[in-house]
Amino acid sequence: xxxxxxxxxxxxxxxxxxxxxxxxxxxxxxxxxxxxxxxxxxxxxxxxxxxxxxxxxxxxxxxxxxxxxxxxxxxxxxxxxxxxxxxxxxxxxxxxxxxxxxxxxxxxxxxxxxxxxxxxxxxxxxxxxxxxxxxxxxxxxxxxxxxxxxxxxxxxxxxxxxxxxxxxxxxxxxxxxxxxxxxxxx
Numbered sequence: 001x002x003x004x005x006x007x008x009x010x011x012x013x014x015x016x017x018x019x020x021x022x023x024x025x026x027x028x029x030x031x032x033x034x035x036x037x038x039x040x041x042x043x044x045x046x047x048x049x050x051x052x053x054x055x056x057x058x059x060x061x062x063x064x065x066x067x068x069x070x071x072x073x074x075x076x077x078x079x080x081x082x083x084x085x086x087x088x089x090x091x092x093x094x095x096x097x098x099x100x101x102x103x104x105x106x107x108x109x110x111x112x113x114x115x116x117x118x119x120x121x122x123x124x125x126x127x128x129x130x131x132x133x134x135x136x137x138x139x140x141x142x143x144x145x146x147x148x149x150x151x152x153x154x155x156x157x158x159x160x161x162x163x164x165x166x167x168x169x170x171x172x173x174x175x176x177x178x179x180x181x182x183x184x185x186x
Contacts, residue, residue, distance in 0.1 A: 046090025
């Protein structure tokens with residue numbers, strides 16, 4: 001197997017999904033809510049890259065008031081809303097941003113001064129170019145999932161990438177970022 005397939009790139013059989021659209025498995029959002037649900041409980045939540053509604057539906061079932069938007073029309077939520085330029089406001093933001101726009105989604109979320117959580121590749125913070133972004137408003141926590149979510153099940157039965165949630169408080173400056181490893185709820 002080519003390494004590009006293992007890390008989610010294109011191969012002879014599979015190409016990268018248009019717009020970096022990979023649906024978030026339910027267990028990822030459940031893990032976030034198990035550890036940080038209370039941090040978002042008193043806020044309306046904006047899911048600005050809602051796609052088909054995977055994260056939004058778990059949040060709705062958890063009792064959250066959710067505003068679901070996306071730039072593309074995936075048949076769910078309000079479409080044509082560009083998170084990077086929109087002035088829509090929620091009391092919090094929870095999303096799985098397009099991989100190639102994650103830096104911009106994080107920076108934009110910081111501008112709103114609300115708590116937010118981003119689902120990112122596990123090695124996201126392992127890049128020198130992102131160190132300044134990490135410390136610009138240091139995250140409250142990194143939640144590492146001790147399983148590989150099946151973000152692209154069409155590629156085969158075994159998921160090949162690790163993911164983390166990175167969680168920020170509203171405006172608090174953190175002295176340290178908590179690192180939490182969680183198991184998948186059965």
